Amino acid sequence: MKKVSLIAFVALSTVIWAQNTEIKKTPEAKNSGDKALLVKSDAAELEAKKKAAAEEKAKLPKPYDPKADAQADINKLIAKAKKEGKNIMIQAGGNWCIWCLRFNQYVQSTPELKNVVDKNYLYYHLNYSPENKNEKIFAEYGNPGDKFGYPVFIVLDKNGKMIHVQQSDVLEQGKGYSLEKVKEFFNQWAPKKS
Template sequence: MKKMSLIALLALSSLAFAQKIDKIDKLEKVKNSNDKALLVKSDAADLEAKKKAAAEEKAKLPKPYNPKADAQSDINKLVAQAKKEGKNIMIQAGGNWCIWCLRFNQYVQSTPELKKLVDKNYLYYHLNYSPDNKNEKVFTEYGNPGEKFGYPVFIVLDKNGKMIHVQQSDVLEEGKGYSLEKTKAFFNKWIPQKS
Protein backbone atom coordinates (compact mmCIF):
# COMPACT_ATOMS: atom_id res chain seq x y z
CA MET A 1 0.00 0.00 0.00
CA LYS A 2 2.89 2.33 0.81
CA LYS A 3 4.25 1.64 -2.68
CA MET A 4 0.91 2.52 -4.20
CA SER A 5 0.68 5.74 -2.18
CA LEU A 6 4.22 6.64 -3.18
CA ILE A 7 3.43 6.07 -6.87
CA ALA A 8 0.21 8.07 -6.57
CA LEU A 9 2.09 10.86 -4.82
CA LEU A 10 4.74 10.89 -7.54
CA ALA A 11 2.06 10.90 -10.23
CA LEU A 12 0.24 13.80 -8.56
CA SER A 13 3.50 15.69 -8.14
CA SER A 14 4.36 15.16 -11.81
CA LEU A 15 0.89 16.34 -12.83
CA ALA A 16 1.17 19.42 -10.61
CA PHE A 17 4.65 20.14 -11.98
CA ALA A 18 3.38 19.78 -15.57
CA GLN A 19 0.49 22.14 -14.80
CA LYS A 20 2.91 24.68 -13.32
CA ILE A 21 5.12 24.46 -16.43
CA ASP A 22 2.02 24.90 -18.60
CA LYS A 23 0.97 27.92 -16.56
CA ILE A 24 4.47 29.41 -16.83
CA ASP A 25 4.41 28.83 -20.61
CA LYS A 26 1.04 30.59 -20.85
CA LEU A 27 2.30 33.52 -18.78
CA GLU A 28 5.42 33.71 -20.96
CA LYS A 29 3.24 33.76 -24.10
CA VAL A 30 1.13 36.56 -22.65
CA LYS A 31 4.29 38.48 -21.72
CA ASN A 32 5.74 37.94 -25.20
CA SER A 33 2.43 38.98 -26.73
CA ASN A 34 2.44 42.16 -24.62
CA ASP A 35 6.07 42.80 -25.54
CA LYS A 36 5.20 42.39 -29.22
CA ALA A 37 2.22 44.72 -28.84
CA LEU A 38 4.49 47.33 -27.23
CA LEU A 39 7.04 46.83 -30.00
CA VAL A 40 4.35 47.24 -32.67
CA LYS A 41 3.08 50.39 -30.93
CA SER A 42 6.65 51.68 -30.71
CA ASP A 43 7.30 50.90 -34.38
CA ALA A 44 4.04 52.60 -35.36
CA ALA A 45 4.98 55.69 -33.32
CA ASP A 46 8.45 55.77 -34.93
CA LEU A 47 6.90 55.43 -38.37
CA GLU A 48 4.44 58.26 -37.67
CA ALA A 49 7.27 60.47 -36.39
CA LYS A 50 9.31 59.77 -39.53
CA LYS A 51 6.30 60.49 -41.77
CA LYS A 52 5.70 63.76 -39.96
CA ALA A 53 9.36 64.79 -40.24
CA ALA A 54 9.39 63.92 -43.96
CA ALA A 55 6.17 65.90 -44.54
CA GLU A 56 7.66 68.92 -42.73
CA GLU A 57 10.86 68.65 -44.76
CA LYS A 58 8.92 68.24 -48.01
CA ALA A 59 6.81 71.33 -47.23
CA LYS A 60 9.97 73.45 -46.93
CA LEU A 61 11.64 72.30 -50.17
CA PRO A 62 11.09 74.01 -53.55
CA LYS A 63 8.66 72.20 -55.89
CA PRO A 64 10.38 72.19 -59.32
CA TYR A 65 7.97 69.82 -61.11
CA ASN A 66 5.08 71.29 -63.09
CA PRO A 67 2.27 68.75 -63.63
CA LYS A 68 0.62 71.13 -66.14
CA ALA A 69 3.69 71.48 -68.36
CA ASP A 70 3.71 70.13 -71.90
CA ALA A 71 6.85 68.05 -71.38
CA GLN A 72 7.34 67.11 -75.05
CA SER A 73 7.12 70.73 -76.15
CA ASP A 74 9.48 71.80 -73.34
CA ILE A 75 12.04 69.14 -74.27
CA ASN A 76 11.83 70.07 -77.96
CA LYS A 77 12.63 73.68 -77.03
CA LEU A 78 15.53 72.52 -74.85
CA VAL A 79 16.97 70.48 -77.75
CA ALA A 80 16.92 73.56 -79.98
CA GLN A 81 18.60 75.59 -77.23
CA ALA A 82 21.14 72.81 -76.51
CA LYS A 83 22.22 72.76 -80.16
CA LYS A 84 22.89 76.51 -80.02
CA GLU A 85 24.69 76.39 -76.66
CA GLY A 86 26.53 73.09 -77.12
CA LYS A 87 25.11 71.66 -73.91
CA ASN A 88 23.58 68.33 -73.00
CA ILE A 89 20.15 68.03 -71.42
CA MET A 90 19.75 66.59 -67.95
CA ILE A 91 16.22 65.39 -67.29
CA GLN A 92 15.42 64.68 -63.66
CA ALA A 93 12.24 62.62 -63.72
CA GLY A 94 10.06 62.48 -60.63
CA GLY A 95 7.51 64.64 -58.91
CA ASN A 96 6.81 67.04 -56.10
CA TRP A 97 5.42 64.05 -54.14
CA CYS A 98 8.90 62.44 -54.07
CA ILE A 99 11.07 63.55 -51.13
CA TRP A 100 14.27 62.23 -52.74
CA CYS A 101 13.46 64.16 -55.95
CA LEU A 102 13.06 67.36 -53.96
CA ARG A 103 16.18 66.65 -51.92
CA PHE A 104 18.28 66.14 -55.04
CA ASN A 105 17.02 69.35 -56.61
CA GLN A 106 17.75 71.28 -53.42
CA TYR A 107 21.16 69.65 -53.10
CA VAL A 108 22.22 70.65 -56.61
CA GLN A 109 20.80 74.16 -56.29
CA SER A 110 22.43 74.82 -52.91
CA THR A 111 25.83 73.24 -53.57
CA PRO A 112 27.84 75.88 -55.49
CA GLU A 113 30.24 73.52 -57.25
CA LEU A 114 27.39 71.28 -58.44
CA LYS A 115 25.26 74.22 -59.56
CA LYS A 116 28.20 75.67 -61.48
CA LEU A 117 28.97 72.29 -63.10
CA VAL A 118 25.32 71.80 -64.13
CA ASP A 119 24.77 75.36 -65.35
CA LYS A 120 27.93 75.25 -67.47
CA ASN A 121 27.23 71.91 -69.16
CA TYR A 122 23.52 71.15 -69.07
CA LEU A 123 20.07 72.45 -69.67
CA TYR A 124 18.19 70.99 -66.71
CA TYR A 125 14.58 69.84 -66.87
CA HIS A 126 12.26 68.38 -64.24
CA LEU A 127 10.05 65.84 -66.01
CA ASN A 128 6.88 65.40 -64.00
CA TYR A 129 5.45 62.01 -63.12
CA SER A 130 2.35 62.24 -60.94
CA PRO A 131 -1.31 61.20 -60.92
CA ASP A 132 -2.10 64.64 -62.44
CA ASN A 133 0.23 64.06 -65.39
CA LYS A 134 2.15 60.86 -65.93
CA ASN A 135 3.68 62.07 -69.21
CA GLU A 136 3.29 58.52 -70.49
CA LYS A 137 4.24 59.30 -74.08
CA VAL A 138 7.49 61.01 -73.07
CA PHE A 139 8.40 58.31 -70.54
CA THR A 140 7.69 55.60 -73.12
CA GLU A 141 10.07 57.32 -75.52
CA TYR A 142 12.85 56.93 -72.93
CA GLY A 143 12.01 53.34 -72.00
CA ASN A 144 10.00 54.08 -68.82
CA PRO A 145 13.07 54.24 -66.55
CA GLY A 146 11.01 55.17 -63.49
CA GLU A 147 9.29 51.79 -63.61
CA LYS A 148 12.69 50.11 -63.49
CA PHE A 149 14.64 52.37 -61.13
CA GLY A 150 12.09 54.41 -59.19
CA TYR A 151 12.36 58.19 -58.72
CA PRO A 152 14.21 60.34 -59.17
CA VAL A 153 15.74 58.91 -62.28
CA PHE A 154 17.98 60.85 -64.64
CA ILE A 155 17.80 60.81 -68.42
CA VAL A 156 20.75 62.40 -70.20
CA LEU A 157 20.27 63.66 -73.75
CA ASP A 158 22.98 64.96 -76.03
CA LYS A 159 22.59 68.35 -77.71
CA ASN A 160 20.62 66.70 -80.53
CA GLY A 161 18.10 65.19 -78.15
CA LYS A 162 19.45 61.65 -78.40
CA MET A 163 19.28 59.71 -75.14
CA ILE A 164 22.83 58.80 -74.13
CA HIS A 165 22.35 57.56 -70.57
CA VAL A 166 19.81 56.70 -67.89
CA GLN A 167 20.95 56.90 -64.27
CA GLN A 168 19.21 55.59 -61.19
CA SER A 169 19.59 57.88 -58.22
CA ASP A 170 20.16 55.51 -55.33
CA VAL A 171 23.79 54.99 -56.34
CA LEU A 172 24.33 58.71 -55.70
CA GLU A 173 22.92 58.55 -52.17
CA GLU A 174 24.88 58.62 -48.96
CA GLY A 175 23.12 58.41 -45.61
CA LYS A 176 20.01 60.58 -45.69
CA GLY A 177 21.25 62.63 -48.61
CA TYR A 178 23.52 62.55 -51.64
CA SER A 179 27.27 62.12 -51.97
CA LEU A 180 29.09 65.13 -53.38
CA GLU A 181 31.80 62.99 -54.98
CA LYS A 182 29.38 60.52 -56.57
CA THR A 183 27.13 63.31 -57.84
CA LYS A 184 30.05 65.28 -59.28
CA ALA A 185 31.38 62.13 -60.98
CA PHE A 186 27.95 61.49 -62.52
CA PHE A 187 27.62 65.03 -63.88
CA ASN A 188 31.24 65.09 -65.11
CA LYS A 189 30.84 61.78 -66.93
CA TRP A 190 28.02 63.08 -69.14
CA ILE A 191 29.17 66.62 -69.97
CA PRO A 192 29.09 67.42 -73.69
CA GLN A 193 32.00 66.05 -75.68
CA LYS A 194 33.89 68.72 -77.57
CA SER A 195 34.13 67.99 -81.30
Protein backbone atom coordinates in the same frame (compact mmCIF):
# COMPACT_ATOMS: atom_id res chain seq x y z
CA MET B 1 -4.18 0.31 -6.39
CA LYS B 2 -6.60 3.18 -6.51
CA LYS B 3 -4.55 5.01 -3.86
CA VAL B 4 -1.38 4.65 -5.91
CA SER B 5 -3.13 5.82 -9.07
CA LEU B 6 -4.65 8.77 -7.25
CA ILE B 7 -1.29 9.72 -5.72
CA ALA B 8 0.41 9.36 -9.12
CA PHE B 9 -2.30 11.46 -10.75
CA VAL B 10 -1.98 14.19 -8.11
CA ALA B 11 1.81 14.13 -8.39
CA LEU B 12 1.70 14.26 -12.18
CA SER B 13 -0.84 17.10 -12.10
CA THR B 14 1.36 19.02 -9.67
CA VAL B 15 4.39 18.60 -11.97
CA ILE B 16 2.41 19.72 -15.02
CA TRP B 17 1.01 22.73 -13.12
CA ALA B 18 4.51 23.66 -11.93
CA GLN B 19 5.88 23.43 -15.49
CA ASN B 20 3.08 25.59 -16.87
CA THR B 21 3.67 28.16 -14.16
CA GLU B 22 7.40 28.14 -14.96
CA ILE B 23 6.72 28.60 -18.69
CA LYS B 24 4.81 31.77 -17.93
CA LYS B 25 7.90 33.12 -16.18
CA THR B 26 10.31 32.42 -19.09
CA PRO B 27 11.79 35.38 -20.98
CA GLU B 28 9.92 34.36 -24.11
CA ALA B 29 6.59 34.55 -22.33
CA LYS B 30 7.57 37.73 -20.53
CA ASN B 31 8.77 39.26 -23.81
CA SER B 32 5.46 38.75 -25.58
CA GLY B 33 4.26 41.85 -23.73
CA ASP B 34 7.53 43.58 -24.65
CA LYS B 35 6.94 42.64 -28.29
CA ALA B 36 3.57 44.38 -28.19
CA LEU B 37 5.30 47.46 -26.81
CA LEU B 38 7.92 47.23 -29.57
CA VAL B 39 5.22 47.05 -32.23
CA LYS B 40 3.58 50.14 -30.72
CA SER B 41 6.99 51.82 -30.53
CA ASP B 42 7.77 50.96 -34.17
CA ALA B 43 4.41 52.34 -35.28
CA ALA B 44 5.03 55.55 -33.34
CA GLU B 45 8.52 55.83 -34.82
CA LEU B 46 7.15 55.28 -38.33
CA GLU B 47 4.52 57.98 -37.79
CA ALA B 48 7.20 60.37 -36.51
CA LYS B 49 9.32 59.70 -39.62
CA LYS B 50 6.32 60.27 -41.90
CA LYS B 51 5.58 63.54 -40.15
CA ALA B 52 9.21 64.69 -40.40
CA ALA B 53 9.29 63.80 -44.13
CA ALA B 54 6.03 65.70 -44.73
CA GLU B 55 7.43 68.75 -42.93
CA GLU B 56 10.67 68.55 -44.94
CA LYS B 57 8.75 68.14 -48.20
CA ALA B 58 6.59 71.18 -47.40
CA LYS B 59 9.71 73.36 -47.08
CA LEU B 60 11.41 72.26 -50.32
CA PRO B 61 10.86 73.96 -53.71
CA LYS B 62 8.47 72.15 -56.06
CA PRO B 63 10.16 72.14 -59.49
CA TYR B 64 7.77 69.79 -61.29
CA ASP B 65 4.86 71.24 -63.25
CA PRO B 66 2.09 68.71 -63.99
CA LYS B 67 0.45 71.21 -66.37
CA ALA B 68 3.57 71.68 -68.51
CA ASP B 69 3.66 70.55 -72.12
CA ALA B 70 6.77 68.45 -71.59
CA GLN B 71 7.25 67.56 -75.26
CA ALA B 72 7.15 71.21 -76.32
CA ASP B 73 9.51 72.14 -73.47
CA ILE B 74 12.01 69.42 -74.43
CA ASN B 75 11.84 70.45 -78.10
CA LYS B 76 12.75 74.03 -77.10
CA LEU B 77 15.60 72.74 -74.96
CA ILE B 78 16.98 70.69 -77.87
CA ALA B 79 16.99 73.79 -80.11
CA LYS B 80 18.72 75.77 -77.37
CA ALA B 81 21.19 72.94 -76.62
CA LYS B 82 22.29 72.88 -80.27
CA LYS B 83 23.09 76.60 -80.12
CA GLU B 84 24.86 76.43 -76.76
CA GLY B 85 26.63 73.08 -77.22
CA LYS B 86 25.16 71.69 -74.01
CA ASN B 87 23.55 68.39 -73.11
CA ILE B 88 20.11 68.14 -71.57
CA MET B 89 19.65 66.70 -68.09
CA ILE B 90 16.13 65.47 -67.48
CA GLN B 91 15.33 64.78 -63.85
CA ALA B 92 12.16 62.70 -63.94
CA GLY B 93 9.96 62.52 -60.85
CA GLY B 94 7.34 64.61 -59.12
CA ASN B 95 6.62 66.98 -56.28
CA TRP B 96 5.25 63.98 -54.34
CA CYS B 97 8.75 62.41 -54.27
CA ILE B 98 10.89 63.50 -51.29
CA TRP B 99 14.11 62.20 -52.93
CA CYS B 100 13.33 64.16 -56.12
CA LEU B 101 12.90 67.34 -54.09
CA ARG B 102 16.02 66.63 -52.03
CA PHE B 103 18.12 66.15 -55.16
CA ASN B 104 16.87 69.36 -56.71
CA GLN B 105 17.55 71.29 -53.51
CA TYR B 106 20.98 69.69 -53.14
CA VAL B 107 22.09 70.67 -56.64
CA GLN B 108 20.65 74.18 -56.39
CA SER B 109 22.24 74.85 -52.99
CA THR B 110 25.66 73.29 -53.65
CA PRO B 111 27.68 75.83 -55.68
CA GLU B 112 30.17 73.22 -56.90
CA LEU B 113 27.35 71.14 -58.45
CA LYS B 114 25.31 74.09 -59.68
CA ASN B 115 28.35 75.40 -61.56
CA VAL B 116 28.93 72.03 -63.28
CA VAL B 117 25.25 71.81 -64.24
CA ASP B 118 24.96 75.43 -65.46
CA LYS B 119 28.13 75.09 -67.54
CA ASN B 120 27.24 71.79 -69.22
CA TYR B 121 23.49 71.21 -69.18
CA LEU B 122 20.06 72.55 -69.79
CA TYR B 123 18.09 71.12 -66.89
CA TYR B 124 14.49 69.95 -67.05
CA HIS B 125 12.16 68.45 -64.44
CA LEU B 126 9.94 65.94 -66.25
CA ASN B 127 6.77 65.43 -64.23
CA TYR B 128 5.41 62.02 -63.36
CA SER B 129 2.31 62.21 -61.18
CA PRO B 130 -1.34 61.13 -61.17
CA GLU B 131 -2.23 64.50 -62.74
CA ASN B 132 0.15 63.97 -65.66
CA LYS B 133 2.17 60.82 -66.18
CA ASN B 134 3.70 62.01 -69.48
CA GLU B 135 3.34 58.43 -70.69
CA LYS B 136 4.27 59.11 -74.30
CA ILE B 137 7.54 60.84 -73.36
CA PHE B 138 8.47 58.24 -70.78
CA ALA B 139 7.78 55.47 -73.31
CA GLU B 140 10.11 57.23 -75.76
CA TYR B 141 12.90 56.90 -73.18
CA GLY B 142 12.11 53.29 -72.25
CA ASN B 143 10.02 54.02 -69.13
CA PRO B 144 13.06 54.25 -66.81
CA GLY B 145 10.94 55.12 -63.78
CA ASP B 146 9.30 51.69 -63.98
CA LYS B 147 12.72 50.11 -63.71
CA PHE B 148 14.59 52.44 -61.35
CA GLY B 149 11.96 54.44 -59.49
CA TYR B 150 12.23 58.20 -58.97
CA PRO B 151 14.06 60.36 -59.38
CA VAL B 152 15.64 58.96 -62.51
CA PHE B 153 17.89 60.94 -64.81
CA ILE B 154 17.75 60.90 -68.61
CA VAL B 155 20.69 62.51 -70.35
CA LEU B 156 20.23 63.76 -73.91
CA ASP B 157 22.95 65.08 -76.17
CA LYS B 158 22.55 68.47 -77.85
CA ASN B 159 20.57 66.83 -80.67
CA GLY B 160 18.07 65.28 -78.31
CA LYS B 161 19.45 61.74 -78.56
CA MET B 162 19.28 59.80 -75.30
CA ILE B 163 22.83 58.91 -74.26
CA HIS B 164 22.35 57.68 -70.69
CA VAL B 165 19.80 56.81 -68.02
CA GLN B 166 20.91 57.03 -64.41
CA GLN B 167 19.16 55.64 -61.37
CA SER B 168 19.48 57.87 -58.35
CA ASP B 169 19.98 55.46 -55.47
CA VAL B 170 23.64 54.94 -56.43
CA LEU B 171 24.15 58.68 -55.86
CA GLU B 172 22.70 58.60 -52.34
CA GLN B 173 24.58 58.80 -49.08
CA GLY B 174 22.72 58.58 -45.79
CA LYS B 175 19.58 60.73 -45.96
CA GLY B 176 20.96 62.74 -48.85
CA TYR B 177 23.34 62.57 -51.77
CA SER B 178 27.10 62.14 -52.10
CA LEU B 179 28.90 65.21 -53.44
CA GLU B 180 31.60 63.07 -55.06
CA LYS B 181 29.17 60.67 -56.76
CA VAL B 182 26.83 63.38 -58.03
CA LYS B 183 29.72 65.50 -59.32
CA GLU B 184 31.24 62.46 -61.05
CA PHE B 185 27.87 61.68 -62.67
CA PHE B 186 27.47 65.23 -63.98
CA ASN B 187 31.06 65.38 -65.25
CA GLN B 188 30.86 61.98 -66.90
CA TRP B 189 27.89 62.93 -69.09
CA ALA B 190 28.83 66.52 -69.82
CA PRO B 191 29.36 67.32 -73.51
CA LYS B 192 32.85 66.54 -74.72
CA LYS B 193 34.64 69.75 -75.59
CA SER B 194 36.73 69.56 -78.77
